[in-house]
Amino acid sequence: MRKTAAFLFAVLLLCFCGLHVFASEAKYATAGEYWDSWEGERPDFITSAYYTDGGFANVVFGLVDNEVGRAAQQEILNLIEDDSTVSFIYQTYSYNELYEIFQEMHKYFEMDIGLVVLGVDSSENCVDMEILEEKANDPETLKLIEEIKGLYADKVSVRWISRDQAPVPCDPEEPTVDEPTVSTEPTQPAEPEASPPMLSDSNRSMIPLLIVTVSAVLVLSVIVTACKKRSATDQQ
Numbered sequence: 380m381r382k383t384a385a386f387l388f389a390v391l392l393l394c395f396c397g398l399h400v401f402a403s404e405a406k407y408a409t410a411g412e413y414w415d416s417w418e419g420e421r422p423d424f425i426t427s428a429y430y431t432d433g434g435f436a437n438v439v440f441g442l443v444d445n446e447v448g449r450a451a452q453q454e455i456l457n458l459i460e461d462d463s464t465v466s467f468i469y470q471t472y473s474y475n476e477l478y479e480i481f482q483e484m485h486k487y488f489e490m491d492i493g494l495v496v497l498g499v500d501s502s503e504n505c506v507d508m509e510i511l512e513e514k515a516n517d518p519e520t521l522k523l524i525e526e527i528k529g530l531y532a533d534k535v536s537v538r539w540i541s542r543d544q545a546p547v548p549c550d551p552e553e554p555t556v557d558e559p560t561v562s563t564e565p566t567q568p569a570e571p572e573a574s575p576p577m578l579s580d581s582n583r584s585m586i587p588l589l590i591v592t593v594s595a596v597l598v599l600s601v602i603v604t605a606c607k608k609r610s611a612t613d614q615q
Contacts, residue, residue, distance in 0.1 A: 406458050410438035410465035413458055424451040426470035427501035436464055441501065444469035470504040472534055480506050480534055484527075492520040495545040505536045512539040 407413040414428055421428070427441035440455065442448035452467050459465055477499045484506065487494050493511035500507040508527070514520040524537055 405460040408460050409436070410440070410455075410459055410461075411436065413455065413465075414438055414440075421474050422451070423473050423475050424448050425474055426472060426504055427468075427474060429501070437466075438464060439466050439468060441468050441470045441474075441504070443473050444471055472504055474499065474501060477504070477506050477534060480531055484508070484535075487523070490523070492517070492523055495540070500536070503536060505534055506531070508535055508537045509540050509545070510537060511545060512541055515539055 407416065411430070424443050424447050425440060426443055427439075429439055431437045431439060442451055448469060455465065455467075456462055481497065481499050484497055487508075488497070493514035494508065495511060496507065496509035498507050510520065510524075527535055527537070
């Protein structure tokens, strides 16, 4: 009888331990807190990140359009308590990949090709390269653009602008374009897959509690029944 009771007690203890693990899985209250935890270092599966309400209450994460990105979506949902603060889109290239290209292209500022803007454009999911249109017929400039397209394909976008449109030449150590602004809708190469229906926070938090409660009731019922049988046997 003592062995049976000890075993049942151990099962009950494991149930409560499982509840603790489930409850501690979510590390961030909102998507904004998760974003803030990056501290400037984006995960490799992130293509872009922006907010839609002027703050961190509603965040959109761009994810790479592959198996890694889809797995990352579920991972993010597991880390965030309030799923209503996050939504997702899919894009082709990660921000980190584009940023590496941006850094490789710093050298073009030293060349006389009319380059005035260079930066990572997360909304268009490419490196944005803006060149003065007065160089549009320059053989050396055209040859270099052809080489860039051969190296990077659609990872780099080249645009011609007039001198009046040109900003102050950008610092080659900093991207001119980084995250999209609030009013910018990121361009996505494919229709984003709809996220699976999610339970509300209150209903979801009740699931593990319900499981543990039912398990506890069942275990206690077994213990009571066993005790009654033991008592009846002793009386006989």
